[in-house]
Amino acid sequence: xxxxxxxxxxxxxxxxxxxxxxxxxxxxxxxxxxxxxxxxxxxxxxxxxxxxxxxxxxxxxxxxxxxxxxxxxxxxxxxxxxxxxxxxxxxxxxxxxxxxxxxxxxxxxxxxxxxxxxxxxxxxxxxxxxxxxxxxxxxxxxxxxxxxxxxxxxxxxxxxxxxxxxxxxxxxxxxxxxxxxxxxxxxxxxxxxxxxxxxxxxxxxxxxxxxxxxxxxxxxxxxxxxxxxxxxxxxxxxxxxxxxxxxxxxxxxxxxxxxxxx
Amino acid sequence: xxxxxxxxxxxxxxxxxxxxxxxxxxxxxxxxxxxxxxxxxxxxxxxxxxxxxxxxxxxxxxxxxxxxxxxxxxxxxxxxxxxxxxxxxxxxxxxxxxxxxxxxxxxxxxxxxxxxxxxxxxxxxxxxxxxxxxxxxxxxxxxxxxxxxxxxxxxxxxxxxxxxxxxxxxxxxxxxxxxxxxxxxxxxxxxxxxxxxxxxxxxxxxxxxxxxxxxxxxxxxxxxxxxxxxxxxxxxxxxxxxxxxxxxxxxxxxxxxxxxxxxxxxxxxxxxxxxxxxxxxxxxxxxxxxxxxxxxxxxxxxxxxxxxxxxxxxxxxxxxxxxxxxxxxxxxxxxxxxxxxxxxxxxxxxxxxxxxxxxxxxxxxxxxxxxxxxxxxxxxxxxxxxxxxxxxxx
Ligand SMILES: Cc1cc2nc3c(=O)[nH]c(=O)nc-3n(C[C@H](O)[C@H](O)[C@H](O)COP(=O)(O)OP(=O)(O)OC[C@H]3O[C@@H](n4cnc5c(N)ncnc54)[C@H](O)[C@@H]3O)c2cc1C
Ligand SMILES: Nc1ncnc2c1ncn2[C@@H]1O[C@H](COP(=O)(O)O)[C@@H](O)[C@H]1O
Numbered sequence: 001x002x003x004x005x006x007x008x009x010x011x012x013x014x015x016x017x018x019x020x021x022x023x024x025x026x027x028x029x030x031x032x033x034x035x036x037x038x039x040x041x042x043x044x045x046x047x048x049x050x051x052x053x054x055x056x057x058x059x060x061x062x063x064x065x066x067x068x069x070x071x072x073x074x075x076x077x078x079x080x081x082x083x084x085x086x087x088x089x090x091x092x093x094x095x096x097x098x099x100x101x102x103x104x105x106x107x108x109x110x111x112x113x114x115x116x117x118x119x120x121x122x123x124x125x126x127x128x129x130x131x132x133x134x135x136x137x138x139x140x141x142x143x144x145x146x147x148x149x150x151x152x153x154x155x156x157x158x159x160x161x162x163x164x165x166x167x168x169x170x171x172x173x174x175x176x177x178x179x180x181x182x183x184x185x186x187x188x189x190x191x192x193x194x195x196x197x198x199x200x201x202x203x204x205x206x207x208x209x210x211x212x213x214x215x216x217x218x219x220x221x222x223x224x225x226x227x228x229x230x231x232x233x234x235x236x237x238x239x240x241x242x243x244x245x246x247x248x249x250x251x252x253x254x255x256x257x258x259x260x261x262x
Numbered sequence: 263x264x265x266x267x268x269x270x271x272x273x274x275x276x277x278x279x280x281x282x283x284x285x286x287x288x289x290x291x292x293x294x295x296x297x298x299x300x301x302x303x304x305x306x307x308x309x310x311x312x313x314x315x316x317x318x319x320x321x322x323x324x325x326x327x328x329x330x331x332x333x334x335x336x337x338x339x340x341x342x343x344x345x346x347x348x349x350x351x352x353x354x355x356x357x358x359x360x361x362x363x364x365x366x367x368x369x370x371x372x373x374x375x376x377x378x379x380x381x382x383x384x385x386x387x388x389x390x391x392x393x394x395x396x397x398x399x400x401x402x403x404x405x406x407x408x409x410x411x412x413x414x415x416x417x418x419x420x421x422x423x424x425x426x427x428x429x430x431x432x433x434x435x436x437x438x439x440x441x442x443x444x445x446x447x448x449x450x451x452x453x454x455x456x457x458x459x460x461x462x463x464x465x466x467x468x469x470x471x472x473x474x475x476x477x478x479x480x481x482x483x484x485x486x487x488x489x490x491x492x493x494x495x496x497x498x499x500x501x502x503x504x505x506x507x508x509x510x511x512x513x514x515x516x517x518x519x520x521x522x523x524x525x526x527x528x529x530x531x532x533x534x535x536x537x538x539x540x541x542x543x544x545x546x547x548x549x550x551x552x553x554x555x556x557x558x559x560x561x562x563x564x565x566x567x568x569x570x571x572x573x574x575x576x577x578x579x580x581x582x583x584x585x586x587x588x589x590x591x592x593x594x595x596x597x598x599x600x601x602x603x604x605x606x607x608x609x610x611x612x613x614x615x616x617x618x619x620x621x622x623x624x625x626x627x628x629x630x631x632x633x634x635x636x637x638x639x640x641x642x643x644x645x646x647x648x649x650x651x652x653x654x655x656x
Contacts, residue, residue, distance in 0.1 A: 094436070095443065123448075127435075127446060134440040140404065164525050223445035223479050235632075236633050251650075255562065
């Protein structure tokens with residue numbers, strides 16, 4: 001089975017420090033990591049390959065530095081990494097990102113399954129997976145927590161919903177997005193780290209991707225960020241003091257009052 | 263191609279742009295700002311510059327006639343013949359927005375045997391209900407519902423489409439927007455109308471809520487957004503309101519994803535809909551003690567959430583996990599019991615009116631964001647608190 005995983009480089013922490021003078025954010029020296037949800041996507045793809053054979057390719061659209069992340073993915077036992085990078089891709093919203101990824105995936109040839117993370121922790125949109133599937137004209141299912149059965153042309157999965165789970169069957173080729181519950185990612189081994197070190201990452205630029213300029217980057221993005229700001233939380237911070245009994249009484253009164261406003 | 267450049271003569275190296283850049287892409291070299299490859303062309307720096315030293319050129323985009331798109335749509339999500347509260351909340355908001363630009367509010371209702379719900383939608387603010395009631399729409403399916411919505415949008419051309427940011431809504435919305443190739447803003451927490459430009463101004467959190475972004479979709483229609491449950495209030499239902507109910511016949515659509523069976527949570531609760539969540543952290547100490555939190559939740563009519571370690575140890579299922587790799591929740595009241603308040607946990611707390619923290623460590627970071635705090639042992643406080651709440655009900 002040929003599997004493509006889509007992975008994204010995100011800042012290692014969402015902690016935003018605020019410069020008290022300018023009231024703006026400081027984001028210096030934040031390390032970049034593989035989007036946490038995408039590590040489950042990688043593990044699941046590798047798990048399937050180890051079970052039934054095939055090939056796992058990871059693809060990312062990002063800055064040239066994202067090559068390091070693809071090498072890390074190779075240390076996590078994927079077979080090959082593809083980086084889509086070009087100034088023309090910059091400023092992409094989820095629609096332009098998924099279009100660009102779809103061009104990269106088309107270059108990589110036929111596939112059976114695409115696995116994405118549920119969402120990326122920088123934007124938390126959860127849109128790139130479904131949108132990518134639409135661009136490729138294939139079916140998709142989101143929030144997959146377990147692959148129950150894999151057949152040649154279909155998979156049976158559990159999908160997390162707001163109300164519990166759904167057991168579903170998906171015809172291949174298709175795209176799924178996965179949640180943390182699906183597996184426990186293994187750590188790289190010394191051997192796989194060595195393989196990663198020596199690996200070559202395939203780079204696709206705007207030209208080699210064959211993308212249409214009007215659909216990539218800022219130009220291909222219907223949404224525009226008009227402004228960003230750091231939210232000011234005016235937290236009323238009240239510590240409740242007293243004996244345990246007194247604390248519980250005071251808090252219960254607060255709770256009853258808060259609930260009452262319903 | 264769009265471009266962004268520093269006008270060196272004007273730049274004084276004040277670093278404001280460095281601080282304003284969400285992507286950490288600007289450096290000061292020899293007292294002048296330099297924009298590096300991490301730049302995402304978001305334009306945040308342009309506004310921060312007091313010296314007009316940043317030249318930002320967006321591309322000219324050919325715009326079709328947008329004025330043929332009119333009216334505000336709300337996707338009416340239902341399950342087992344019951345409407346999701348978020349759809350009613352959206353109708354209220356849609357009414358408010360519609361008034362500013364003088365258009366109709368339309369609820370779109372898809373499903374099987376859902377006709378009775380159309381009156382409810384009118385009562386909560388819809389001027390019109392577009393209803394497709396067919397057996398093949400019985401189970402929610404991204405593709406089948408998505409294609410039906412696409413067909414309707416192409417036929418009726420609304421200018422705004424609002425969908426609840428439930429698990430289903432977040433999965434359905436990108437199907438529609440990317441098929442039509444329009445913009446979609448996820449998980450909005452505030453919506454307003456720029457009446458002059460006739461633009462929907464969509465505010466959403468990014469970076470786990472540490473940054474807010476105002477997003478617009480100037481050149482494509484419809485303007486689409488998913489909106490978090492509980493950020494807006496539904497209107498008072500008025501069953502005397504009049505609305506037009508339009509029943510449409512559509513040809514069946516097939517999908518490649520088949521539902522085999524629903525496995526609903528026994529309790530029938532759902533973290534995203536909960537008004538009160540009692541969050542359990544590692545500080546609860548043992549699986550047995552979970553009961554203490556459950557009893558408080560029951561007394562308050564709330565539900566249990568948890569931090570990640572509690573799920574990883576196996577004390578509670580993953581469906582309870584709140585945070586970056588779990589669920590995002592927006593109850594009115596969140597009671598964190600023995601939770602330290604790690605940034606990844608807080609990333610799952612969206613727009614909560616009141617956060618209450620109970621923790622034995624006075625230095626725990628959770629106290630920084632808590633409205634009310636108790637320093638103490640959860641194992642001692644919880645039973646007392648539950649008892650007080652129960653007493654008050656008598
Ligand atoms: C990529 C990534 C993703 C993550 N995603 C998530 C996520 O989605 N959700 C999440 O929650 N975490 C997530 N984490 C983990 C997160 O960083 C924290 O480790 C976790 O939230 C801590 O959980 P906790 O507060 O229950 O435990 P701890 O940090 O161990 O805190 C326990 C707290 O209980 C207090 N305590 C102990 N005994 C008592 C007592 N008897 N009475 C009262 N208080 C007591 C202690 O003072 C302490 O503050 C993630 C981490 C990473 C790296
Ligand atoms: N630039 C990107 N390159 C590769 N994959 C991506 C990119 N952006 C998003 N994805 C994939 O889409 C998922 C959802 O991302 P998002 O829609 O940004 O929340 C991620 O978990 C990745 O699997």
